[in-house]
Amino acid sequence: MRGHTAELEFLSPTTLDDALEHFARGAACSKPARAFAGGTDLMVQLGARPVDVSQGPFVNLSCLAELKTIDVREDAVVLGALTTYAQACAHPVVAAEFPALCLAARATGAPAIQNRGTFAGNIANSSPAADSPPVLMALDASYELTSARGRRFVHADAFHLGYKKTELAPDELLTRIFIPRRNSLETEWRMGYRKVGTRRAQAISKVAFAGALRTRGGMIIDVRLCYASIAPVPLRVRAVENFLRGKPTSASGTGATETDAQAAVALLRSLLCPIDDVRSTADYRKEIACRLLADFLLSESEERSPT
Numbered sequence: 001m002r003g004h005t006a007e008l009e010f011l012s013p014t015t016l017d018d019a020l021e022h023f024a025r026g027a028a029c030s031k032p033a034r035a036f037a038g039g040t041d042l043m044v045q046l047g048a049r050p051v052d053v054s055q056g057p058f059v060n061l062s063c064l065a066e067l068k069t070i071d072v073r074e075d076a077v078v079l080g081a082l083t084t085y086a087q088a089c090a091h092p093v094v095a096a097e098f099p100a101l102c103l104a105a106r107a108t109g110a111p112a113i114q115n116r117g118t119f120a121g122n123i124a125n126s127s128p129a130a131d132s133p134p135v136l137m138a139l140d141a142s143y144e145l146t147s148a149r150g151r152r153f154v155h156a157d158a159f160h161l162g163y164k165k166t167e168l169a170p171d172e173l174l175t176r177i178f179i180p181r182r183n184s185l186e187t188e189w190r191m192g193y194r195k196v197g198t199r200r201a202q203a204i205s206k207v208a209f210a211g212a213l214r215t216r217g218g219m220i221i222d223v224r225l226c227y228a229s230i231a232p233v234p235l236r237v238r239a240v241e242n243f244l245r246g247k248p249t250s251a252s253g254t255g256a257t258e259t260d261a262q263a264a265v266a267l268l269r270s271l272l273c274p275i276d277d278v279r280s281t282a283d284y285r286k287e288i289a290c291r292l293l294a295d296f297l298l299s300e301s302e303e304r305s306p307t
Helices: 016-028 040-048 085-090 092-097 099-106 111-116 119-124 132-138 238-244 258-271 282-298
Strands: 034-036 058-060 070-072 076-080 142-147 150-155 160-162 173-180 188-196 207-216 219-228
Touching: 016 058, 016 142, 016 173, 070 092, 076 092, 085 092, 085 099, 085 111, 092 099, 099 132, 099 188, 099 207, 119 132, 119 173, 132 188, 132 207, 132 219, 188 282, 207 282, 219 238, 219 282, 238 258, 258 282
Parallel strands: 034 058
Antiparallel strands: 070 076, 076 173, 142 150, 142 173, 188 207, 207 219
């Protein structure tokens, strides 16, 4: 390792209020505190480059019991910030109602990562290749951002502002994730998730896709199409969504007609300008993004396993 934890300052508050005070003090003196939850991202940083010890301290959140809950409400499931991938997958309501989220969780790293890593950490780290943000965007999730000043809510698709830039203020923590329950809706949603990487496991995505399709009376009444590893931020393609709304469903009633699916793919192809980096070329990403969209729109099944 190039960095050493002995060189870093760690604080371990026992309540959320105490943690927020650390963030408030850091913001006031222009040395913002840094949240530490599962630690999986920090371990990567320590191995890749020296961590800047001149910045504010790391605040260890692992003792904050109020952020470890999964709260099932009538209209939403609320994941505490410290909910790990494994805990979410093991929860019966999450597994039953949001299987695409569980697919994304199981596609994140190896079991050791899934038992340590948290959804909030995956979101706040703001990597373009993060596995969970596209699914949470497709699920119309919102995030609770809390500081000593109070709390506010931001929709998942408005949280990411740029590469490694988010809506989080220096004195704020992402404390809870609110996911609307599909069984509270009058119409049916069909979800899909695919991750394309170099390997079937423990791989950073070349492209990841999450889609949600809502139908009623033989019509597509709503659709959400989201990608990771395509742009500097998780990407929602609203122009394609707008094209598909109001279109008739396929004969099975679960997807789009072949003509509309082909037109949607052509529109997506004309709009995408993917990133080009060491993991994949822009041309490959565009081709895979289009194939994943076609597969989702023409599929009659619910979720798809990562590949």
